[in-house]
Amino acid sequence: MPRIFSGIQPSGELHIGNYLGAVKNWVELQHQHQCFICIVDHHAITQPYEPDAFEQRTLDMAVGLIAAGIDPDKCVLFVQSHVAAHTELAWIFNAVTPIGYLERMTQFKDKSQHQESVLAGLLNYPVLQAADVLLYKADLVPIGEDQIQHVELMREIARKWNAKYCRDFFPEPQAKIGTAKRIRGLDGQAKMSKSLGNTVAMLDEPDEIWEHIRMAQTDPARVTRKDPGTPEKCNVYALHQHFSAPSMVDEVADKCRGAAWGCVDCKRVLADNVAQTFSPMRERAKQLQDDPKALGDTLATGAARAREVADETMAGVREHMGYLIQHAGY
Ligand code: SF4
Structure with missing residues (x-):
């Protein structure tokens, strides 16, 4: 089955814009694809956030995804920071990514206008995205049209790394553009977004x-x-x-x-x-919230399954790049 990688930030509860614009599509895709669904907490810290609420927002997002129909037995559902290889591969990709490519990204240009002192994490965000997808050698990345530039950059990074270290090691992922149009906010703004306060939460x-x-x-x-x-x-x-x-x-x-x-x-x-x-989803969410241990176990199992694939990729990456391979003698 073709492999898909999708990421969503831990913004707390899913809202109807997230659901219609992305998650509903993922629920359908999981039947014909091998899906890796990742709650991308490392991405979230590149914008101001509340550390005290971060853990709960991550758990709420996991509850929302499962309640919406993401099946952890069919998909690999996990939290990005639980698989350390994401940041390791991002660092490695930093070494093959020209800074000019990153400065040209439209989202960087937009978001950097709102940061008083522009953070390196914001600039390097697409490199981490490339690592997220290429770590699992995903074939497809379901995205909205505003993300096409990021998938093109992933493909460019894959080409650059492959050219330097090992031909055809990383496949070039394809964008899978969703049919759902962007959902406008209730206030009529172009985007439904929790930070704009113009949403309806799914639950x-x-x-x-x-x-x-x-x-x-x-x-x-x-x-x-x-x-x-x-x-x-x-x-x-x-x-x-x-x-x-x-x-x-x-x-x-x-x-x-x-x-x-x-x-x-x-x-x-x-x-x-x-x-x-959303009535059945509210019921399912209540069951999940009533059993936090089971939810933690589900995420741990997802992370373990993700690590199996990620570790294999990283072993190849390190070997081709000439890193000293760790073993008991060192
Ligand atoms: S303008 Fe009023 S009646 Fe017409 S579709 Fe909108 S809410 Fe409904």
Whole structure:
């Protein structure tokens, strides 16, 4: 089976943007691929974060992924820092990656504008991403369009290392572009993001889901209930397309255009459908949260399975690069 690597930062609970934009796709992919799903905590520390909340956010992300349908028996689900080879290979790749490549990365240019003193970790973030994927010799990397540049860099790093040390050692991974469009935030911003506070958490209780959706921005033309709207201009309608039955999506569009209902009615239906979609996942999450030892064991098993593959790759890397191989005599 083709091998896939996917990473997600430990931002705590999954929100519907994460779910629709990435995780739902991974759940489907796990049936036809060998999937490595990694909670990338080393990546998360390149931006400001709360150390006191970090562990819990990592566990919450693991709960969210499993509750969403990631099956730890089918996939290798693990935490990045539990497999030390990620940072070792990233260091090695730093030695074949021209700094100019990293400075040209669009995400670096965007994010570095928000750092007073730009950190080396932010610059080298794509090198660690390359290590994440190439450590497992993954064939495919499911990504959004904004990540294409990063996969191209991974391929470039693989070519450079292979040219210098061992031809064809690392395969060049291919980007697998998801069909899901980027999910806009409830405030109408281009991106749904926990840091922007414009999300609905997947595991929110129904009344919390309603509280968030109630505040969602709609077509500004609908000032009063009597004003007709354009559903295509409304993010609530876009979300109906993901959470409501096709007949309801048509009904939403008709009622919006004909001013046959108010935005509150429309949002109420959406909130109920979102709550219903995630109801089994909330139940599963509660079971997982009630048994932290089992969750820890699951992550430990995932890390052990990941290390088996990673260790084999690193043994080859060290050998081809001429490192002194450790054995009992040294
Ligand atoms: S009726 Fe629904 S689709 Fe139309 S603007 Fe209001 S919330 Fe949006």
